[in-house]
Amino acid sequence: GPIPARDVLALVNEIPRAFFRLSAIADDLFADLGVGGPERGVLRDLFVEGEASAPEVARRKAVTRQAMQTVLDRLVAKGLVRTEINPRHKRSKKYVLTQAGIAACVELQRRELEKISALMKAASPADYAAAAEALASLNAILAADLDQRSSV
Numbered sequence: 678g679p680i681p682a683r684d685v686l687a688l689v690n691e692i693p694r695a696f697f698r699l700s701a702i703a704d705d706l707f708a709d710l711g712v713g714g715p716e717r718g719v720l721r722d723l724f725v726e727g728e729a730s731a732p733e734v735a736r737r738k739a740v741t742r743q744a745m746q747t748v749l750d751r752l753v754a755k756g757l758v759r760t761e762i763n764p765r766h767k768r769s770k771k772y773v774l775t776q777a778g779i780a781a782c783v784e785l786q787r788r789e790l791e792k793i794s795a796l797m798k799a800a801s802p803a804d805y806a807a808a809a810e811a812l813a814s815l816n817a818i819l820a821a822d823l824d825q826r827s828s829v
Contacts, residue, residue, distance in 0.1 A: 688811065706788050710781060711755070715748045717785060720757060723774050724782040728761070730769040739823060757781055 700714050707717065722737055723729065729737070735745035749772050752758035757778035760770040774782065797805070 688815065692812075702792065703789070706792055707785060710784070712752075712757070712781065716752055716755075716757075719745070719748050719752060720774070720778060720782050720785070723758065723772060724779070728771045728773040730763055730766065730771055732769060734772065736827070752778070 703714065703717065712720065718738065719734060722734055726737060731746050731749055732742050734749070735742045738745065749758060753760065753772075757775060758772050759775050761773050763769050763771040
């Protein structure tokens with residue numbers, strides 16, 4: 678049957694709490710790497726989803742193209758991302774991780790996994806699998822809603 682409203686609201690309320698706590702922990706964990714939260718988010722996006730134009734990354738992150746351009750420019754300046762000609766769209770370059778960018782992503786993932794594993798020793802793996810599934814489902818629904826609105 679339908680999901681009780683209180684459960685939906687409880688989940689939605691927990692998301693920003695988790696996000697900001699994870700961000701604060703990540704800022705400490707990655708301070709020496711010289712990449713801030715938005716930069717890490719874009720690196721991770723390019724690592725997981727693959728090369729993309731600025732508008733594509735902006736859409737995936739639900740931010741403006743201008744905001745995304747600023748982050749991409751900083752990553753290019755740091756040598757973690759490079760541009761390539763986009764065969765589908767001459768004016769809109771594609772952004773690709775460099776070897777240094779890939780290495781940074783691997784290091785980010787390694788540290789994150791180590792930290793989270795240490796924090797969650799007592800947690801039930803099944804609970805986390807179910808939570809991840811619920812969040813993935815929620816994200817798919819939200820993404821579809823945003824896509825529908827932006828294409829109208």
